Amino acid sequence: MLNILKTRFGFDRFRPLQEEIISQALLGKDAFVLMPTGGGKSLCYQLPALKMPGMTLVVSPLIALMKDQVDALKANGIPAAFINSTLSPAEIDRTQEEARTGRLKILYAAPERLANVGFQNFLSGLKISLIAIDEAHCISEWGHDFRPDYRNLKMLRNIFPGVPVMALTATATKKVREDIISQLS
Numbered sequence: 001m002l003n004i005l006k007t008r009f010g011f012d013r014f015r016p017l018q019e020e021i022i023s024q025a026l027l028g029k030d031a032f033v034l035m036p037t038g039g040g041k042s043l044c045y046q047l048p049a050l051k052m053p054g055m056t057l058v059v060s061p062l063i064a065l066m067k068d069q070v071d072a073l074k075a076n077g078i079p080a081a082f083i084n085s086t087l088s089p090a091e092i093d094r095t096q097e098e099a100r101t102g103r104l105k106i107l108y109a110a111p112e113r114l115a116n117v118g119f120q121n122f123l124s125g126l127k128i129s130l131i132a133i134d135e136a137h138c139i140s141e142w143g144h145d146f147r148p149d150y151r152n153l154k155m156l157r158n159i160f161p162g163v164p165v166m167a168l169t170a171t172a173t174k175k176v177r178e179d180i181i182s183q184l185s
Contacts (some may be wrong), residue, residue: 003025004050005043015040017020022047025130025164032136032181033168041168043070047133048105050078054127055099057156058108060134061147066108073106082108083119096122111138111149120159128160133184136167140179157185 001022008143014022017033018040020166022144024031025048027151035041049056060066066082073080081095097106113119141148156165167180 001047001051004047006114008050008078009043011043015043016045018044021166025166026051026163028164030164030184031166032177033166034177035168035170036171037170039170041134041170044072044168045130045166046078046106048061048130052129054107054129055102055104056130057123057126057128058132059111059114059150059153060108060149061110061138062135063110066110066132070106070108078106079104080106080108082111083106083113083149099126101136102127105137111147111153113151114156115149120155124159128163130164131156131160132164132168134168136184137169137172137176139167139183140172140176140177142173142179151183154168154184 001019002014005014017035021031021033021044025045031135033041033044044060045056063084063086066084070082071078081098083095099107133153139148139153145156165184167184172180
């Protein structure tokens, strides 16, 4: 993983806890990640995505963040894309075809899109190796940015049994952490 970290992302060493979190994902285990903003949370799912056989699904509530991350990944030669409300139907179809044919390693989507049955059906036909839920504090009704569609993400366990789930956030009290873990089983 250190070699991939250097060659793809330009970092010489891991930040605290990154290596342990990545190892959990590679072992097929769930992880709850609480790191400060700028602490390297994204690399915790981006690095294993490159090593795992299928694709990583990233649930993110922020369109601008999706675009920034996909642009950065593509600049590093990593096949990534997002599906959100900024895309035309033709662009969504093109991105879904890339995912279906295995040309993507990382796909970002908003939690509201995951509530769509058609999108769930699309996802069920993919080889997903890891599910990363960014801004996971939004799952908790006690979080500072609760979003009801985040509560439905537990359905991903039904669609992808056995696929590890990584919940990531920079802010979570003990009560919020416990709620996130409970909601995601």
